[in-house]
Amino acid sequence: MAATTPSKALLRSGIGVACAGVGALLAVAVSDLGKADQIASVAGAVLALAGIGLSLWAQFGSRGQAPVEASGTRSVAAGGSIGVVVTGDGRQPVAPPAMPAGGPTASGPVTASGDRSVAAGGDIGSVSTGDA
Structure with missing residues (x-):
């Protein structure tokens, strides 16, 4: 912080x-x-x-949830951790590396705003945004 x-x-x-x-x-x-x-x-x-x-x-007390927005084509946004993300055509998911359970989460806005963009409020295991 x-x-x-x-x-x-x-x-x-x-x-x-x-x-x-x-x-x-x-x-x-x-x-x-x-x-x-x-x-x-x-x-x-x-x-x-x-x-x-x-x-x-x-x-x-009431805590507002952080806004999580994904606005581009094939974009992904998550308020917590992401294991595997595949946004390309013909790609197969790849096993993510081991991630600790209960990792950090977003305390603010998480936004993925471009084509095939990925945003996470926590850890990201594996991401593939291209075509095979």
């Missing part, structure tokens, strides 16, 4: 907020330890609830 993806930005924002919170608690603790204890208790409860909410959203 690129460093500009939303998940990286959220992670960095969360780290920044956590560092600021720890700094603020340390500053309050130096002046009044009892007050810092009370603030930390309330902040911990609020952050725990926020963490539970974010965990549930990440697990069960």
Whole structure:
């Protein structure tokens, strides 16, 4: 993933907020330890609830499926891995190399837009786009 993806930005924002919170608690603790204890208790409860909410959203939240489009003549697009693709006339499928099960899938759009083009959001085992 690129460093500009939303998940990286959220992670960095969360780290920044956590560092600021720890700094603020340390500053309050130096002046009044009892007050810092009370603030930390309330902040911990609020952050725990926020963490539970974010965990549930990440697990069960609606995620739109990445658009998978094939628009050219004999083009093929797949959101996951492709074992064998043959788009040429008179070609016989060739056994693909062994691919690990459960490989990566597309997190963004997968598009095959030219004649006999092939695009996959995961691994591609074997492709033949020419005629015999």
